[in-house]
């Protein structure tokens with residue numbers, strides 16, 4: 401299954417990043433289709449995080465282009481990309497530890513109000529801030545913790561709170577860098593279910609090491625190795641590819 405550029409909400413062409421002469425990402429072409437969960441996988445040092453940082457504009461490519469909804473965003477700043485609706489999650493510091501879960505989500509909703517009106521979806525405009533905050537907290541399974549300080553939450557629930565604060569921005573495209581890192585099985589199950597739910601009407605791009613999670617969640621997988629695309633397709637296709645198996649051999653962390 402290949403993705404035609406017309407169907408793609410987010411695309412890269414010839415994406416290349418060199419660090420002091422070392423090519424970490426080499427001429428990567430990527431098409432992320434709308435309303436799918438798209439994984440970037442690959443052995444250690446494959447270039448996944450670099451691609452992620454390029455797509456979210458935290459790094460500037462040495463060459464190549466990135467388009468979002470047909471608009472060239474290669475030179476657009478991260479904050480402006482977020483305003484367009486391409487938002488990365490999991491910056492733990494974005495959660496205020498000494499505010500309650502509810503107040504953290506309220507702050508995020510207020511932040512969104514400052515970002516301008518284009519994020520608002522018409523059906524949601526009618527909600528008051530508090531109604532919307534409770535709705536988001538419920539959606540990420542934190543209703544019974546609404547009045548607890550964020551600092552008191554378990555690691556997995558803190559991440560669920562981060563998802564809630566990211567969802568408060570209502571972005572059509574969400575990017576996660578290793579959302580399950582450091583989590584136990586129970587949290588992985590909860591966050592997987594949550595990502596599945598939020599991806600019903602959004603696009604999700606995630607770097608993920610846990611291949612069980614990728615198999616369970618992702619519609620499409622891009623495998624990187626040594627900065628280049630090694631294979632693409634659904635999980636079944638890429639996991640049975642001999643080149644992919646070979647690339648993972650000797651990389652025991654993966």
Ligand SMILES: Nc1ncnc2c1ncn2[C@@H]1O[C@H](COP(=O)(O)OP(=O)(O)OP(=O)(O)O)[C@@H](O)[C@H]1O
Nearest residue numbers: 419422423424442443444445446447448449450451
């Ligand atoms: N800022 C940097 N300066 C120099 N080299 C870098 C920099 N960032 C990444 N690299 C190198 O680029 C290559 C790709 O790194 P990257 O972190 O993107 O890989 P990854 O697939 O995310 O790996 P991992 O699974 O280990 O997180 C690695 O060889 C890394 O050492």
